[in-house]
Amino acid sequence: MSFSFSVVAEDGAARAGRMTTAHGTVDTPAFMPVGTAGAVKAVTPEELVACGAEIVLANTYHLYLRPGHDTVRELGGLHAFMHWTGPILTDSGGFQAFSMEALRRLDEEGVRFKSHLDGSLHLLTPESSMEIQAALGSDIAMVLDECPPLPSPRESVEQAVERTTRWAERSRQAYAGPGVPFAIVQGGTFEDLRARSAEALVAMDFPGYAIGGVSVGEPPQAIAAVARSTAALLPAGRPRYLMGVGRPEDLVEAVAGGVDLFDCVMPTRNARNGHYFTGTGVVRIRNAKYEKDLRPIEEGCGCPTCAGGYTRAYLRHLDRCNEMLAPMLGTLHNLWYYEKLMADMRAAIERGTFAAFRESFYAARSQPPA
Amino acid sequence: MSFSFSVVAEDGAARAGRMTTAHGTVDTPAFMPVGTAGAVKAVTPEELVACGAEIVLANTYHLYLRPGHDTVRELGGLHAFMHWTGPILTDSGGFQAFSMEALRRLDEEGVRFKSHLDGSLHLLTPESSMEIQAALGSDIAMVLDECPPLPSPRESVEQAVERTTRWAERSRQAYAGPGVPFAIVQGGTFEDLRARSAEALVAMDFPGYAIGGVSVGEPPQAIAAVARSTAALLPAGRPRYLMGVGRPEDLVEAVAGGVDLFDCVMPTRNARNGHYFTGTGVVRIRNAKYEKDLRPIEEGCGCPTCAGGYTRAYLRHLDRCNEMLAPMLGTLHNLWYYEKLMADMRAAIERGTFAAFRESFYAARSQPPA
Numbered sequence: 001m002s003f004s005f006s007v008v009a010e011d012g013a014a015r016a017g018r019m020t021t022a023h024g025t026v027d028t029p030a031f032m033p034v035g036t037a038g039a040v041k042a043v044t045p046e047e048l049v050a051c052g053a054e055i056v057l058a059n060t061y062h063l064y065l066r067p068g069h070d071t072v073r074e075l076g077g078l079h080a081f082m083h084w085t086g087p088i089l090t091d092s093g094g095f096q097a098f099s100m101e102a103l104r105r106l107d108e109e110g111v112r113f114k115s116h117l118d119g120s121l122h123l124l125t126p127e128s129s130m131e132i133q134a135a136l137g138s139d140i141a142m143v144l145d146e147c148p149p150l151p152s153p154r155e156s157v158e159q160a161v162e163r164t165t166r167w168a169e170r171s172r173q174a175y176a177g178p179g180v181p182f183a184i185v186q187g188g189t190f191e192d193l194r195a196r197s198a199e200a201l202v203a204m205d206f207p208g209y210a211i212g213g214v215s216v217g218e219p220p221q222a223i224a225a226v227a228r229s230t231a232a233l234l235p236a237g238r239p240r241y242l243m244g245v246g247r248p249e250d251l252v253e254a255v256a257g258g259v260d261l262f263d264c265v266m267p268t269r270n271a272r273n274g275h276y277f278t279g280t281g282v283v284r285i286r287n288a289k290y291e292k293d294l295r296p297i298e299e300g301c302g303c304p305t306c307a308g309g310y311t312r313a314y315l316r317h318l319d320r321c322n323e324m325l326a327p328m329l330g331t332l333h334n335l336w337y338y339e340k341l342m343a344d345m346r347a348a349i350e351r352g353t354f355a356a357f358r359e360s361f362y363a364a365r366s367q368p369p370a
Numbered sequence: 371m372s373f374s375f376s377v378v379a380e381d382g383a384a385r386a387g388r389m390t391t392a393h394g395t396v397d398t399p400a401f402m403p404v405g406t407a408g409a410v411k412a413v414t415p416e417e418l419v420a421c422g423a424e425i426v427l428a429n430t431y432h433l434y435l436r437p438g439h440d441t442v443r444e445l446g447g448l449h450a451f452m453h454w455t456g457p458i459l460t461d462s463g464g465f466q467a468f469s470m471e472a473l474r475r476l477d478e479e480g481v482r483f484k485s486h487l488d489g490s491l492h493l494l495t496p497e498s499s500m501e502i503q504a505a506l507g508s509d510i511a512m513v514l515d516e517c518p519p520l521p522s523p524r525e526s527v528e529q530a531v532e533r534t535t536r537w538a539e540r541s542r543q544a545y546a547g548p549g550v551p552f553a554i555v556q557g558g559t560f561e562d563l564r565a566r567s568a569e570a571l572v573a574m575d576f577p578g579y580a581i582g583g584v585s586v587g588e589p590p591q592a593i594a595a596v597a598r599s600t601a602a603l604l605p606a607g608r609p610r611y612l613m614g615v616g617r618p619e620d621l622v623e624a625v626a627g628g629v630d631l632f633d634c635v636m637p638t639r640n641a642r643n644g645h646y647f648t649g650t651g652v653v654r655i656r657n658a659k660y661e662k663d664l665r666p667i668e669e670g671c672g673c674p675t676c677a678g679g680y681t682r683a684y685l686r687h688l689d690r691c692n693e694m695l696a697p698m699l700g701t702l703h704n705l706w707y708y709e710k711l712m713a714d715m716r717a718a719i720e721r722g723t724f725a726a727f728r729e730s731f732y733a734a735r736s737q738p739p740a
Contacts (some may be wrong), residue, residue, distance in 0.1 A: 029588040038684075044695065046678070067661070067687050075683055083680055291437070292445060308416070310453055313445055314408075317437050321407040324694060325414065334465060 003139070003180040003207050005239045011354040013231070013258040016346045019239050021087040022178060024054065028239065028260035029345055031251070031338045032057040032089060034060040034268060037065055037066065041268050042324075042331040045084045050304065051332060052339030054086055055139075057263040058133055060093035062097060064122075065115050069135035077137030088139040089182075089263070091172070091243075092129045095147060097122070108163065126167040134177025141242075142210060143171035145184040149215040150216045157188040160213075165200040174205055176255065182241060184212040185230055189222055198233035210232045215250075223250055228257030248277060252361055255345050256354070267338045271330035274319045277337040279364045280314040283312070285330070290316045303336030305329040327354040373509070373550040373577050375609045379573055381724040383628040385603070386716045389609050391457040393449060393549060394424065398609060398630035399715055401621070401708045402427040402459060404638060407436065408452040412694075412701040413637050415454045421664065422709030424456055424511075427633040430502055432464035434492075437484050439505035442628040447507030456625055459510040459552075459633070461613075462499045465517060467492070476516065478533065496540040504547025512580060512613075513541035514543040520586045527558040530583075535570040543572055550577035552611060555600055557566060559592055568603035577605045580611040581629070585620075593620055598627030618647060622731055625715050626724065637708045641700035644689045647707040649734045653682070655700070660686045673706030675699040 002022040017028040033040045033048060035056045040048055048056065075081050078088055079330055097113040098104055104113040110125030126144045133141035144167050146160040168183045175181045183206040187194035188358060201209060211230045212221040223245055231240050231254075241261035242254050251262055267277065275283040278298040283290070285297075293313050296306035305315075310329055318326035348357035372392040379386040387398040403410045403418060405426045410418055418426065418670045433442060445451050448458055466646050467483040468474055472485040480495030497625065503511035514537050516530040535732045536650055538553045545551045553571040555565035571579060581600045593615055601610050601624075611631035644655040648668040653660070655667075663683050666676035675685075680699055688696035718727035 013519070030714075037687070037693060039688055039691075039693045041696045042694045044698065062691075067683075071662065075664060075681075081425060081681075081682065081684055081687075083678070243641075294442065294445060308414075308453070311451075313437075314451055314453065317407070318409055321409075321432075321436060323407060324412045324697065325409045325410045327694065328412070328414065328698070 002175075005208065005237065007074065007236060009352075011349045011352050012256065013228070014345070014349050014354045015236075015258060015260065016349040017239065017260055019087075019233070019260075021089045023085060023139055023160040026054045026087055027346055029251075029255045029342050029349075030054060030261055031262040031342045032261065033083065033335055033338075034059075034263055034265045035084070038072075038078060040270065040331075040335075042327040043335065044205045045082070046306070047085070047332060048335065049086075051335040052343060053335065055089060056084055056086070057089045057091065058082070058136070058138075059096060060129065060136070061096035063092055063136060064093055064132050073135040073137070079093060079137060087139040087239075088137075089261075090133045090136055090138040090142065092142045092144040093124050094129065094144045098122050098147065098280050098319045108166075110144065124172040125200070130171050130177065130181065130294075131174040133179075134175065137178055139179040140208065141175060141177055141179055141181045143168045143181055143183050145186055145212055147186065147213045147216070147319065148188065150188065150218055152188060153191075154190060157186070157190055157193055161186050161193050161197045164197065168201055168204060168206070172206065180207040180210040182210050182239075183260040184208060184210040184243070185233070186213045187230075188213055189226060190364045191229055194226065194230050195233055198230060202233075202235055207236070208239040208241060210243050212243050215245045220247070220250060224253035224257065224349075227259055228253040231258035248361075249365075251338075251341065252358055253323050255349075256358060262342075267334035271334040272327040274316075274326070274330065276330055277334050279361075280367045281365055285312060285316045285319050285326075297333050300335075301333065301336070302340075305333040305336075372546065375578065375607065377606060379720040379722075381719045381722050382626065384625050384715070384719050384724045385606075385628060385630065386719040387609065387628075387630055389457075393455060393457045393509055394458055398715055399621075399625045399712050399719075400424060400631055401712045402633040403632065403705055403708075404429075404633055405454070407432040408442075410701075410705075412642065412697040413669045413705065415452070417674070417702060418454070418705065419456075419573075421705040422427075422703065422713060425459060426454055426456070427459045427461065428452070428506070428508075428619045429466060430460045430499065430506070431466035431713065433506060434459075434463055435487055435504050439502040443505040443507070449507060457509040458507075459611075460503045460506055460508040460512065461541060462512045462514040463494050463502065464499065467494050467516065475668050478536075487679060496537040496737070497544040500541050500545045500547065500551065504545065507548055509549040510578065511545060511547055511549055511551045513538045513551055513553050515556060515582055517583045517586070518558065519554065520558065520588055522558060524560060526561075526562055527556070527563055531556050531563050531567045534567065538571055538574060542576065548711070552576060552578040552580050552609075554580040554582040554613070555603070556583045557600075558629045559588065559596060561599055564596065564600050565603055568600060569612075572605055576608070578609040584612060585615045590617070590620060590623075594623035594627065597624040597629055601628035618708070618731075621708075621711065622715070622728055625719075626715065626728060632712075637704035638701050641704040642697040644686075644696070644700065646685075646700055647704050649731075650737045651735055654684045655682060655689050655696075666705050668707075671706070672710075674688050674705045675703040675706075
């Protein structure tokens with residue numbers, strides 16, 4: 001195990017930090033592109049680096065089913081397999097196993113689910129999730145948690161918190177991989193349950209903590225509130241990861257509240273739907289008004305797509321023709337936008353100007369869209 | 371108009387040449403990747419250059435329907451639109467219009483067809499094809515020809531030859547674009563009809579000539595024979611283009627017969643189906659034997675995929691998961707393979723060692739597949 005984290009600057013509750021893993025260093029706040037099956041959709045690892053990504057997330061559920069963690073280990077681990085030399089965080093697999101609807105059952109032992117690929121039966125336990133992630137060689141392995149749907153009665157959320165605590169302890173004891181395990185705070189929108197969850201997990205002294213059960217359908221204000229209040233319950237010297245969030249505004253608010261790490265499919269998935277992020281809002285390239293628009297997605301953007309000279313008119317044409325080049329170029333832009341947003345926030349925190357950054361971020365978005 | 375062609379070396383019937391257009395120079399024999407709708411599928415123009423492509427082909431039929439040639443002209447022409455600064459050859463649109471099966475009708479005026487997109491009715495004439503290609507700004511515009519299906523009775527092929535001749539004359543008179551028009555020799559597998567077609571077209575003194583009506587289902591020997599015999603009927607000082615062909619073997623045989631230019635969807639389309647070209651034959655990545663194969667597609671290959679360190683095991687995984695990265699990486703490899711094959715043939719012709727090259731090409735393919 002080779003892992004450390006230190007806060008290098010603070011500005012209000014926001015912090016800039018540096019996380020060191022066996023596969024390199026990550027400057028925080030950081031955004032992790034999602035490489036579901038061991039590949040970030042429509043971009044090469046080389047392009048991810050060019051976009052500024054320092055760490056990627058991969059999904060344990062998918063890699064466990066295909067090609068299988070034993071195969072990945074045999075082939076030299078996930079880094080070698082997916083051709084990514086930087087740090088990798090893997091989720092526990094629980095969230096996706098649990099999303100299989102009628103196909104799953106959850107009890108104290110773990111999650112039983114049917115593969116969406118071939119219907120085969122599987123049991124994911126706190127221990128097996130750690131074992132799979134160890135086989136993958138993840139730098140950061142997430143513990144299996146119970147994430148109740150929204151809305152859930154207080155009693156269900158309370159039970160999920162308690163089970164998550166017990167599972168975290170089992171995970172901590174079971175983990176024997178090359179990286180470190182992170183615990184996940186649950187508790188829904190109940191502040192006292194979040195506090196109880198955080199307290200129990202912090203007592204176990206994990207190398208990092210995630211805020212889970214967020215972005216499951218609640219309004220943006222609720223995401224920001226939970227992120228802020230939960231971050232405040234976590235030890236200052238450990239990285240804080242807000243799972244599955246989200247929109248640029250959500251990232252800005254969560255960073256303001258003291259969060260360090262993020263992942264979300266939004267930049268990659270939305271690119272495939274022709275939604276491109278800019279400082280003044282979203283460019284929906286399918287809009288007819290872009291048919292003869294010779295501007296880049298965003299003026300002044302340094303991404304390979306905008307700086308490379310690709311026009312909105314061409315991107316709209318590619319999208320209409322279902323040309324693969326559209327998601328390729330759009331994903332590059334969106335990931336660049338997200339990584340640049342994180343870099344700008346880091347710089348602002350280091351300079352002590354995060355409040356001004358946040359203000360100008362919202363001011364730009366209130367401009368008329370291009 | 372700025373166009374020239376000169377033969378720089380000959381070796382038997384094979385020739386190495388240099389074709390100069392307003393958008394740059396093409397060393398021949400050359401392979402043109404197919405950019406159907408103004409984009410070569412799954413690669414960026416920058417990557418095309420990295421693979422060694424000096425010229426691309428775009429399909430008039432597709433660009434005429436979407437976004438429309440007037441729109442492309444208004445946006446600065448096809449080079450600017452598709453972000454490709456090198457030479458572009460466009461086909462006449464006839465082949466695709468004619469492929470619309472029940473939707474089309476052909477007479478002396480031209481081809482009437484229904485759009486596959488919205489069912490709207492269109493008439494493509496020799497004159498309108500030239501006008502569309504001029505609007506696109508193609509460096510090389512192909513005349514509208516009549517390409518009879520295989521097999522066709524001699525009488526039909528003879529009529530197609532005569533109509534193709536009349537249409538070539540109409541095209542030549544109508545063309546007012548920035549590039550040059552190429553004529554197309556028809557005649558099927560009837561040597562005397564090929565000769566009659568070539569003679570009539572050569573008398574019109576076109577800047578270049580294509581061999582059409584090939585690769586419509588005939589055996590490889592027939593392709594090679596028609597390419598060789600037709601090439602011999604064409605003026606030495608003009609480029610010769612074998613349309614829509616084909617497999618690496620077909621290219622080697624046609625170059626041996628004196629052909630200079632090629633296009634085919636095979637490297638790009640086959641890449642999307644997991645068929646990767648190598649010197650010893652095709653790697654079908656879906657084969658289970660590649661599951662744990664840590665070798666590149668081809669040992670010693672300099673393409674971004676192989677030299678970049680991507681393994682067969684990973685490519686197979688990406689293909690199984692329908693990850694876009696599979697066609698992206700596979701297309702890079704296949705285009706590199708095709709462009710390298712052309713470069714190797716050029717070098718062999720210049721050195722006067724084409725016969726030895728051809729021999730070693732077939733010797734490598736007779737090796738047991740990897």
